[in-house]
Each structure stands twice: as C-alpha cells, then as structure tokens.
Amino acid sequence: xxxxxxxxxxxxxxxxxxxxxxxxxxxxxxxxxxxxxxxxxxxxxxxxxxxxxxxxxxxxxxxxxxxxxxxxxxxxxx
Numbered sequence: 001x002x003x004x005x006x007x008x009x010x011x012x013x014x015x016x017x018x019x020x021x022x023x024x025x026x027x028x029x030x031x032x033x034x035x036x037x038x039x040x041x042x043x044x045x046x047x048x049x050x051x052x053x054x055x056x057x058x059x060x061x062x063x064x065x066x067x068x069x070x071x072x073x074x075x076x077x078x
Contacts (some may be wrong), residue, residue, distance in 0.1 A: 002049045004033070005059065008068040009042035018065055019046075026058045027051065045072060 009018075014037060023030055027050055034045035048055045062069050 001052045001055060002047060003055045003059075004045065004047045004072040006068075006070045006072060007042075007044040007046055007062060008070070009037075009044070010066065011040050013066055014039075014042045016065070018062065018067065019044075022058050022061060025061065026054045028054050028058055 007018075009016075019030060019032070022028070029049040031047040031049070032044055033047055036043045048058055059069050
C-alpha cells in the first residue's frame with residue numbers, strides 16, 4: 001500500500017532526524033516527493049510504501065512527535 005501525506009514541522013522540530021527515525025522504526029519505504037524548509041517551518045510531501053498497519057504506526061509516530069500530518073488529496077503529488 002502507498003500513502004502520501006504532507007508533514008508540517010515547527011521551527012523546533014526542523015533539526016530533528018524524524019525521517020531517519022521513521023525509517024529505522026518501521027518497515028516502510030519512504031520517498032520524499034517534495035520539500036520546502038525555511039528557518040521557521042518545514043513542509044515535506046512524503047510517500048509511505050508498505051503494510052497498512054506500519055503506515056498508520058508511522059503517521060502516529062510523526063503526530064506524537066508534534067508534526068502535523070495531512071493526507072494529500074487523492075494521493076496526487078504534482
């Protein structure tokens with residue numbers, strides 16, 4: 001299964017290696033499709049590929065770390 005989401009990081013979370021942690025914790029393939037990072041905010045369009053339960057666990061992981069997770073409409077990244 002593939003799921004595409006936007007991750008929005010606050011200024012405090014930008015230096016944290018959350019994508020690395022996600023790759024180590026969960027049996028998923030992550031693919032950064034788009035990203036915009038500034039000193040104040042980080043926005044990443046991320047594709048998660050793997051088992052549905054692992055994808056949900058990864059989304060929960062990001063949310064619990066304080067990252068805003070939003071589905072990409074129709075899972076389309078332009």
